[in-house]
Amino acid sequence: MVSAAATAELAAQTMLDDKAFGPFVNVNVTNAEEDANSIAATFDSVQPPDAASDKLRNAVDTAMQAATSALADLRIAVRRRQLEEVRKALSDLTKARSELQKLETVA
Amino acid sequence: MKRLLGVTLGILTAIGGFVDIGDLVANSLTGARFGMSLAWVVIVGVIGIIVFAEMAGRVATVSQRPVFDLVRERLGARTALVNLGASFFVNFLTLAAELGGVALALQLATSVNYLLWVPIVAFLLWVVIWHWKFETMERVYGLLGLALLGFIVALWKLGPDWSTLFSNATHPSVPHGEGHPTWFYYAIALFGAAMTPYEVFFFSSGAVEEKWTTKDLMTSRLNVYIGFPLGAVLSLSIMACSAVVFQPHGIQVDHLGQVGLPVSIALGKLGLAAILLGFFAATFGAAIETSMSAGYTIAQYFGWAWGKLVRPAQAARYHTVVLLTLFAATGLALSTIDPVKVTEYSIVLSAAALPLTYFPILVVANDRQFMGSHVNSKFTNGIALIYLLIILVVSVATIPLMLATKAGM
Numbered sequence: 001m002v003s004a005a006a007t008a009e010l011a012a013q014t015m016l017d018d019k020a021f022g023p024f025v026n027v028n029v030t031n032a033e034e035d036a037n038s039i040a041a042t043f044d045s046v047q048p049p050d051a052a053s054d055k056l057r058n059a060v061d062t063a064m065q066a067a068t069s070a071l072a073d074l075r076i077a078v079r080r081r082q083l084e085e086v087r088k089a090l091s092d093l094t095k096a097r098s099e100l101q102k103l104e105t106v107a
Numbered sequence: 108m109k110r111l112l113g114v115t116l117g118i119l120t121a122i123g124g125f126v127d128i129g130d131l132v133a134n135s136l137t138g139a140r141f142g143m144s145l146a147w148v149v150i151v152g153v154i155g156i157i158v159f160a161e162m163a164g165r166v167a168t169v170s171q172r173p174v175f176d177l178v179r180e181r182l183g184a185r186t187a188l189v190n191l192g193a194s195f196f197v198n199f200l201t202l203a204a205e206l207g208g209v210a211l212a213l214q215l216a217t218s219v220n221y222l223l224w225v226p227i228v229a230f231l232l233w234v235v236i237w238h239w240k241f242e243t244m245e246r247v248y249g250l251l252g253l254a255l256l257g258f259i260v261a262l263w264k265l266g267p268d269w270s271t272l273f274s275n276a277t278h279p280s281v282p283h284g285e286g287h288p289t290w291f292y293y294a295i296a297l298f299g300a301a302m303t304p305y306e307v308f309f310f311s312s313g314a315v316e317e318k319w320t321t322k323d324l325m326t327s328r329l330n331v332y333i334g335f336p337l338g339a340v341l342s343l344s345i346m347a348c349s350a351v352v353f354q355p356h357g358i359q360v361d362h363l364g365q366v367g368l369p370v371s372i373a374l375g376k377l378g379l380a381a382i383l384l385g386f387f388a389a390t391f392g393a394a395i396e397t398s399m400s401a402g403y404t405i406a407q408y409f410g411w412a413w414g415k416l417v418r419p420a421q422a423a424r425y426h427t428v429v430l431l432t433l434f435a436a437t438g439l440a441l442s443t444i445d446p447v448k449v450t451e452y453s454i455v456l457s458a459a460a461l462p463l464t465y466f467p468i469l470v471v472a473n474d475r476q477f478m479g480s481h482v483n484s485k486f487t488n489g490i491a492l493i494y495l496l497i498i499l500v501v502s503v504a505t506i507p508l509m510l511a512t513k514a515g516m
Contacts, residue, residue: 006356010368019375023218024383028364035361 001039002104005067005097008032012074012090015083022081029078033071040064060103067096126255126338126345127393128208128363129201129300129454131386132447134342135366137293138349139358141285146276146343148294152301153339155494157331159302159465160310162472162483162491164327167311168319170477174311175407177477178467190463191408195401197460198305199432200453202397203439206232207446208390211363216383222441229437232394236429241316241415244395251388254381258344261373261382267351275350292508292515295501296451299458301342302498307464308400312407316414321481348373361447398436402429451514459505461498469495 011028014020043064048057070093077085137145167173179187210224235244281290314327348369349360360366363386371379399415406413406425413425440446469491472483483491509515 002357003359006358007365007368010352010356010358010372011364014368014371017375020371020379021216021376024215024364024367024371024379026218027215028362028368031362031364 001036001064001067002097002100004032004035004039005071005093005100008071008074009090009093009097012078012086012093015078016086016090022078026075026078029071029075033068033075036064036068036071040068056103060100063096063099063103067093067100070096126252126341126389127201127300127303128204128390128446128450129303129457130338130342131208131345131363131366131389132360132450133293133296133300133454134345135349135353136360137297138346139353139360139365141282141290141293142350142354143272143276143347144279144282145290145294145297146346147279148297149301149339149342149346151497152298153335153342154490155298155497156302156306157335158487158490158494159468160307160335161328161331162487163307163311163468164314164319164331165324165481166468166471166478167314168324168327169321169479169481170471171315172477173315173403173407174308174464174468175404176410177471178464179408181467181470187408190467191404193460193463194304194308195404197303197453197456198308198397198400198404199436199439200449200456201303201305202394202401202432202436204446204450204453205390205394205397206436206440207449208363209387209394210440211446212383212386212390215364215367215386221446222443225437225440228391228394229433229440232391232398233430233433235391236395236398236415237419237426241313244392245313248388248392248395252385252392255341255385255389257370257374257378257381257385258341258348261370261378262344262347262351264373265348265351265369267347272347272350286512288508289512289515291504292455292512295458295505295508296455296515298501299454299456299461299505301339302461303454303457304461304464305397305400307468308403309396312400312403312414316416324481363447398429398433401432402426455505455509455514458501460502462495462502465495465498 008029011020011025011032015022015025043060048054070089074086074089074093077089134149163174166177170177175187175191178190181187182190206225206228207221209228210221213219213224213228214221239247281287310330314323317323319327345366349366352358352369352372353360353365358365367379367382367386370382374381402425403413405411405428406422409424411424412422414422417425419426439449469483471477472491473488475482
């Protein structure tokens with residue numbers, strides 16, 4: 001998930017810096033979103049081993065939802081070439097990724 | 108000038124063979140995950156393919172007989188049939204991966220889903236193989252593939268800490284958090300990507316098609332000694348770009364689009380355009396090689412007329428095999444199976460199947476009856492035997508490592 005989010009961030013940044021073509025950024029962000037959705041779906045299908053794990057599961061799930069939502073917003077903004085929206089989604093995605101990285105350390 | 112143009116066969120083989128979808132993915136993937144700690148495998152691989160291709164080119168040039176003709180004669184019809192089956196299967200997987208690779212490169216340039224590009228690419232491929240001259244194919248795709256040199260420029264522009272990169276490459280160790288089995292599995296993948304058998308089928312059959320004689324041995328060697336090292340430099344620069352850009356962010360490479368990101372970051376749109384052109388040329392060139400290699404291996408085993416220079420009516424079975432293989436590979440590529448996954452499996456299985464073609468060539472290269480005074484020198488035999496040992500170890504270790512690591516997971 002962190003990998004997908006970081007890839008999308010790099011791709012979106014190249015668009016903001018006018019260093020990449022729209023289709024190239026679109027494909028990278030779309031692939032990242034699909035990967036993130038697949039990881040989130042796999043994670044959701046795993047049964048938590050005990051009640052104590054529920055708290056961690058909820059925290060990870062919330063962070064993943066934030067990341068997948070930001071990736072969807074980013075994909076929409078990239079396809080519409082709305083640079084301001086790309087900036088906003090990129091900021092949300094960076095926050096969600098930082099949260100996921102913190103949880104990785106906890107886990 | 109003529110000799111310089113002759114070297115394009117080696118450049119095509121190197122760009123379309125050494126640097127194909129397998130190398131693009133494997134080098135970027137390993138660079139992102141293991142830094143430069145597997146750079147040594149690229150060096151081992153390039154020396155191996157130089158030894159292998161030089162022997163195969165020399166054997167084809169001197170005996171005027173290509174690889175599979177000699178494999179059958181040396182191993183006998185039954186053993187060679189097993190050999191043919193394994194080599195053809197790996198070649199087929201590689202062709203499907205290359206078709207997917209060309210389509211993915213076009214998707215990156217247009218945003219149109221790669222599945223829509225696959226049939227168009229397959230048709231274009233058939234048109235090129237059917238209508239273009241051998242030399243035109245070599246030169247167009249070999250030279251367009253040089254656009255991949257953008258990776259070297261990008262690496263320089265990224266301004267990495269060269270001493271750290273060099274130290275990481277020369278003091279290989281398993282990175283923290285990774286296991287030895289996974290590290291070795293990816294080492295095998297890189298080795299397989301460097302030493303894909305179709306490169307040798309194509310190179311040696313190409314030598315026969317171009318009617319090389321013993322006078323052309325120097326051209327053959329120049330092809331090998333310039334083309335493959337050039338491919339290795341490109342491979343290392345792809346790996347280094349990934350190590351510099353992706354490893355600090357913990358990014359894993361799963362898509363062809365990611366491979367181009369470091370160039371886009373470093374060089375902007377112009378560099379990106381060059382790299383996308385390079386992706387197209389390298390994968391299309393490799394698709395030409397694998398399509399033709401499918402026809403070469405089967406036609407040479409059965410003793411049919413083969414080659415682009417033979418009129419289609421006289422080599423109908425060769426052309427039919429090429430066309431049917433292309434159809435089947437298109438079907439596999441259209442099955443929505445991930446082309447990058449097909450690539451990963453094809454390069455690992457290439458490593459497992461290597462002894463099947465390497466050993467017979469080594470034997471023939473030492474046979475004075477075929478080679479006369481052009482048999483292997485003691486020096487060549489020394490290196491070739493070391494590589495035989497490496498190839499055997501890799502071949503035996505591949506499947507257990509694949510199962511133990513769940514294909515590098």
